[in-house]
Amino acid sequence: MVVAVGKHMDNIHMNTEKTSRQRVAKEKRPLIEVKNCTMEFPGVTALDDVSFTLVPGECHGLVGENGAGKSTLAKCIIGENRMTKGKIFVNGEEIKLSSYSIRESQSLGIAIVHQEFQLMSDMTGLENIFVGHYENKGPFIDWKEMRIKAAGIMDFLQCDVNLNIPVKRLRTAERQIVQLAKAVLNESKVLILDELTAVLQEKDIENIFRIIDILKKRGMGIIYISHRLDEILDCCDTYTVLCDGKHINTGIVKDIDKPQLIKMIIGRELKQVYMPINQNFGEKLLEVKGLTGPNAFRDIDLEVRRGEVIGIAGLLGAFKTELVHAVFGNHKITKGKIFVNGKEVKIKNPKQAIKLGIGLVPDERRTLGLDMLFDIKDNTTLPSMQRFKKWKLFQDHQAEAKAAYEHNEKMDLTYTSLWQNVKKLSGGNQQKIVIAKWMLRDSDIFLMDEPTRGIDVGAKFEVYSLINELTKQGKAVVLVSPELEELIGLCNRVYIMFEGEIMDVVEGERKTQEVIINSLLGINKNESK
Amino acid sequence: MNQNNAFKLKSKRYSEGWVSFLQDWMILILFVILVVVFSLTSSTFRTTNNIMNVLRQASFIAIVAMGEFFVILTGNMDMSISSIIGMVSIFFAGFAVTMGLPVWVAIMLVMLMSIVVGYVNGALVVHGKMPSFIATLVTMNVIKGIYFIYSGGLPISGLPESFNFLGAGYVGVVPFPVILMVIIAFLLYIVTQHTSIGRSFYAVGGNMEASKLSGINTNFVSIFAFVLCAALTAIGALGLTAKTLSGNVMLGEGLLFDVMTIVVLGGTSLSGGRGRIVGVVIGALFLQVISNMMVLVGINTFVQWVVKGVILVAVVLIDSNTKRD
Numbered sequence: 106m107v108v109a110v111g112k113h114m115d116n117i118h119m120n121t122e123k124t125s126r127q128r129v130a131k132e133k134r135p136l137i138e139v140k141n142c143t144m145e146f147p148g149v150t151a152l153d154d155v156s157f158t159l160v161p162g163e164c165h166g167l168v169g170e171n172g173a174g175k176s177t178l179a180k181c182i183i184g185e186n187r188m189t190k191g192k193i194f195v196n197g198e199e200i201k202l203s204s205y206s207i208r209e210s211q212s213l214g215i216a217i218v219h220q221e222f223q224l225m226s227d228m229t230g231l232e233n234i235f236v237g238h239y240e241n242k243g244p245f246i247d248w249k250e251m252r253i254k255a256a257g258i259m260d261f262l263q264c265d266v267n268l269n270i271p272v273k274r275l276r277t278a279e280r281q282i283v284q285l286a287k288a289v290l291n292e293s294k295v296l297i298l299d300e301l302t303a304v305l306q307e308k309d310i311e312n313i314f315r316i317i318d319i320l321k322k323r324g325m326g327i328i329y330i331s332h333r334l335d336e337i338l339d340c341c342d343t344y345t346v347l348c349d350g351k352h353i354n355t356g357i358v359k360d361i362d363k364p365q366l367i368k369m370i371i372g373r374e375l376k377q378v379y380m381p382i383n384q385n386f387g388e389k390l391l392e393v394k395g396l397t398g399p400n401a402f403r404d405i406d407l408e409v410r411r412g413e414v415i416g417i418a419g420l421l422g423a424f425k426t427e428l429v430h431a432v433f434g435n436h437k438i439t440k441g442k443i444f445v446n447g448k449e450v451k452i453k454n455p456k457q458a459i460k461l462g463i464g465l466v467p468d469e470r471r472t473l474g475l476d477m478l479f480d481i482k483d484n485t486t487l488p489s490m491q492r493f494k495k496w497k498l499f500q501d502h503q504a505e506a507k508a509a510y511e512h513n514e515k516m517d518l519t520y521t522s523l524w525q526n527v528k529k530l531s532g533g534n535q536q537k538i539v540i541a542k543w544m545l546r547d548s549d550i551f552l553m554d555e556p557t558r559g560i561d562v563g564a565k566f567e568v569y570s571l572i573n574e575l576t577k578q579g580k581a582v583v584l585v586s587p588e589l590e591e592l593i594g595l596c597n598r599v600y601i602m603f604e605g606e607i608m609d610v611v612e613g614e615r616k617t618q619e620v621i622i623n624s625l626l627g628i629n630k631n632e633s634k
Numbered sequence: 635m636n637q638n639n640a641f642k643l644k645s646k647r648y649s650e651g652w653v654s655f656l657q658d659w660m661i662l663i664l665f666v667i668l669v670v671v672f673s674l675t676s677s678t679f680r681t682t683n684n685i686m687n688v689l690r691q692a693s694f695i696a697i698v699a700m701g702e703f704f705v706i707l708t709g710n711m712d713m714s715i716s717s718i719i720g721m722v723s724i725f726f727a728g729f730a731v732t733m734g735l736p737v738w739v740a741i742m743l744v745m746l747m748s749i750v751v752g753y754v755n756g757a758l759v760v761h762g763k764m765p766s767f768i769a770t771l772v773t774m775n776v777i778k779g780i781y782f783i784y785s786g787g788l789p790i791s792g793l794p795e796s797f798n799f800l801g802a803g804y805v806g807v808v809p810f811p812v813i814l815m816v817i818i819a820f821l822l823y824i825v826t827q828h829t830s831i832g833r834s835f836y837a838v839g840g841n842m843e844a845s846k847l848s849g850i851n852t853n854f855v856s857i858f859a860f861v862l863c864a865a866l867t868a869i870g871a872l873g874l875t876a877k878t879l880s881g882n883v884m885l886g887e888g889l890l891f892d893v894m895t896i897v898v899l900g901g902t903s904l905s906g907g908r909g910r911i912v913g914v915v916i917g918a919l920f921l922q923v924i925s926n927m928m929v930l931v932g933i934n935t936f937v938q939w940v941v942k943g944v945i946l947v948a949v950v951l952i953d954s955n956t957k958r959d
Contacts, residue, residue, distance in 0.1 A: 459849035478840035478907040490830040
């Protein structure tokens with residue numbers, strides 16, 4: 106199979122121009138054709154009469170808010186969901202829906218790569234690529250042959266990933282490449298990338314785009330699902346917008362711009378993404394001096410006042426997350442001081458941090474932010490349980506429900522009952538609950554670690570206006586984000602970290618993309634010191 | 635007014651429909667059906683005497699199961715309960731008979747011993763970062779070794795007659811153990827549903843990291859679950875000892891399997907975070923009713939083991955296939 110890869114390699118040259126991206130091959134026979142697909146779950150119509158076509162060499166962006174039906178459509182295509190009505194054609198042949206399964210879609214050459222990994226973390230990259238497709242030499246596995254083939258694929262993708270160490274020791278971006286390599290090995294014709302880049306840094310996303318280009322030239326069709334509209338505009342040839350399970354529009358990417366796309370996605374126009382930043386500051390709420398964590402960050406100084414938002418920028422390996430966790434008492438500190446409200450404090454665990462009025466909105470909503478077995482009420486009141494006591498001993502469920510209700514209503518949460526499990530809520534709604542947790546706890550300092558990761562555009566803007574609202578109430582916000590635009594639009598001051606050190610602090614006129622990017626890459630290290 | 639109505643609407647339970655209601659109460663429904671069927675078909679089963687007997691037999695094992703419930707709820711497992719039962723039984727008799735201490739002092743001492751064992755279990759898991767299965771397997775064998783060294787494997791009989799009341803006494807027509815079980819179950823129900831420590835057990839079992847980041851002292855909660863388990867197991871062991879009025883190291887043999895079955899029957903998720911005390915009590919009654927019926931019909935012990943095994947497998951299969959996402 107991989108011999109074919111070798112043949113292709115000769116023809117492929119790095120092509121930085123985006124000419125191929127703009128070419129839409131309408132005349133080619135479609136790889137996938139979905140006709141009038143309707144998907145009904147009990148009580149919900151997830152897809153309503155949606156049609157979708159993918160041709161070879163096309164990168165088709167699938168966009169829409171959370172719950173718009175993007176993932177459901179992808180699942181229908183790979184056979185994980187069985188559509189209620191409609192037809193699917195793969196390579197021009199109609200699929201018998203009653204027996205369609207993931208197994209069959211795989212044998213037809215449809216592969217899906219999720220943001221969450223489907224790799225075996227203790228096995229090496231090589232083993233992961235070949236799992237289920239081992240090369241045999243008699244009764245034994247032919248490792249030598251596999252190594253040669255893997256090197257061929259890596260060459261083809263023009264990537265350099267160490268395949269001989271367990272994948273858990275690879276960077277996130279490298280693990281994604283292993284997944285892509287697996288799809289290449291299986292000679293997939295259709296590749297579905299579902300929120301692949303949600304956890305990647307910009308540099309790595311560029312690399313993924315480059316690989317997508319290579320795959321497109323090989324005649325693969327790619328379905329690209331992402332919340333980041335810039336990526337859709339950068340990398341896709343065509344787009345399809347879904348909203349509430351309905352097909353809104355399909356067109357050619359170069360014919361539209363971002364505002365138009367946003368308008369289609371949320372069904373309204375957003376006049377202003379970022380509101381004016383609050384300039385009305387109070388006293389210093391949090392100050393960190395010379396904070397050092399073992400094998401992580403070094404000599405961190407930062408401060409934030411009431412009504413202020415500070416940003417922390419940094420690439421992977423900048424130890425931003427470790428830094429906020431350290432302030433929250435969840436990461437070791439070897440040196441340095443933390444002052445809250447002007448008083449020096451020793452924070453040994455999150456419990457103490459919470460008592461001091463600090464709240465953490467962690468980057469991993471599902472594993473760190475929420476208890477997936479809990480309902481909305483219990484999740485919202487988890488840090489504040491001690492406040493709702495009857496006779497100092499028993500939990501006052503009614504009072505808890507009332508408080509949870511009030512805060513969640515303020516956040517415009519979409520839900521049917523406070524006793525509803527949080528698992529089924531969309532990412533944006535889940536994030537609102539995580540934030541509501543700390544509002545209910547009356548926290549003063551909000552540490553937000555990538556609060557808009559993996560949530561849709563509409564919900565993103567709501568989070569932005571929420572941050573704005575918090576500052577008006579005199580709260581302080583520490584915002585960690587991989588999106589520079591977000592940092593510039595929301596923060597009074599941005600601290601830029603590089604490999605655990607603060608490289609630069611920008612505010613006012615210096616707060617521009619260029620300055621931040623240079624510091625992110627560690628370029629003006631000497632200049633700033 | 636309108637605001638109030640909206641709140642009422644959103645604070646309604648079981649808004650997810652009757653399916654989730656049924657799933658929550660499946661074990662109770664099955665239990666009722668079982669009891670009705672047995673009562674209609676067997677005239678021996680439905681006598682007051684027999685029913686009270688079933689309740690009495692279920693009560694102490696239910697108390698032990700409620701202890702195990704907390705450990706499983708927090709996502710761990712305690713394999714050492716059968717050894718704790720043997721330890722409590724033999725040392726209690728040792729203190730009360732051989733050393734001649736007053737019964738209440740002996741009770742205090744064995745309770746203290748169990749709590750220490752529970753703490754050691756919890757500390758090994760939390761601070762030693764050992765998988766609970768291994769840690770408690772180790773304590774299980776160590777304790778076993780200790781009580782065999784102490785007693786040489788021989789029972790110690792001759793406990794005072796008055797102590798018999800704990801295991802075999804009656805209040806009116808109701809056996810005392812049943813009343814004890816109901817009181818403990820009620821208290822634990824209040825703890826799980828209406829106190830913050832109770833909810834912390836669920837939180838820790840559901841998502842340890844998220845709980846920690848929400849300010850819950852997860853180390854304390856995990857250890858406390860083990861301590862609670864050991865203490866409740868000790869109460870159960872005392873009751874079982876009181877029945878025969880002799881300390882016996884073999885008292886806990888084979889109980890672990892029944893306890894696990896009961897906890898799972900009661901709808902407790904083995905991965906933690908889900909389950910209810912009421913479920914555990916019903917689970918205990920369920921298993922006892924089946925054992926009782928098998929005895930009445932004259933099925934021998936070995937066949938009973940097979941049947942109980944099949945029940946456990948069936949329940950776990952149903953649970954893992956109907957799990958709500």
